[in-house]
Amino acid sequence: MGRFNGAYIDTVESKAELAKSFGATDFVKAGANVNAEILAITEGHGADYVFEAVGSTKLQEACVELVRPGGMLILVGLPGNNETMALPSASVIRDKKVITGSIFGSAQTDRDFNLYGDLFLKGKLPIDQLVSKKYSLDQINEACDAMLTGEVGRGVIVFDDQLS
Numbered sequence: 001m002g003r004f005n006g007a008y009i010d011t012v013e014s015k016a017e018l019a020k021s022f023g024a025t026d027f028v029k030a031g032a033n034v035n036a037e038i039l040a041i042t043e044g045h046g047a048d049y050v051f052e053a054v055g056s057t058k059l060q061e062a063c064v065e066l067v068r069p070g071g072m073l074i075l076v077g078l079p080g081n082n083e084t085m086a087l088p089s090a091s092v093i094r095d096k097k098v099i100t101g102s103i104f105g106s107a108q109t110d111r112d113f114n115l116y117g118d119l120f121l122k123g124k125l126p127i128d129q130l131v132s133k134k135y136s137l138d139q140i141n142e143a144c145d146a147m148l149t150g151e152v153g154r155g156v157i158v159f160d161d162q163l164s
Helices: 013-021 036-042 057-064 089-094 111-123 139-151
Strands: 009-010 026-029 047-052 067-077 098-101 134-137 155-157
Touching: 009 013, 009 036, 013 026, 026 036, 047 057, 057 067, 134 139, 139 155
Parallel strands: 009 026, 047 067, 067 098, 134 155
Antiparallel strands: none
């Protein structure tokens, strides 16, 4: 059996350590050679699971090529309502690739959010480590800019007494 690959692709290299702290085995800088790099990491097979979390239809189209035959592309990022993506239909069908969407990790929110909260409070789900920057309410424009440029892992707006 080959090694488990959990490659993380991003345009911001400073996120590499954060990704690796959550289990990524490899970091790949997004760009023209990303598909070749992922195929090299997976010894030409492609990935079992590919998650697209940006909401870019061009990136979604590129991700289809990264999925191995029988693998799954999970679309998490939400593009604009009128945006569409082109799929290589024949290869998706021949290679039995599954393409699906996911909102909130496909959680049953009335049940799962309470479970996640309990796991966090017990120290078993370190979601606080995803927060790389906290912003006050008057910094909301800065927070939105950081989100749009992708310069932070996750930024959150907090009240003044929670900034520390």
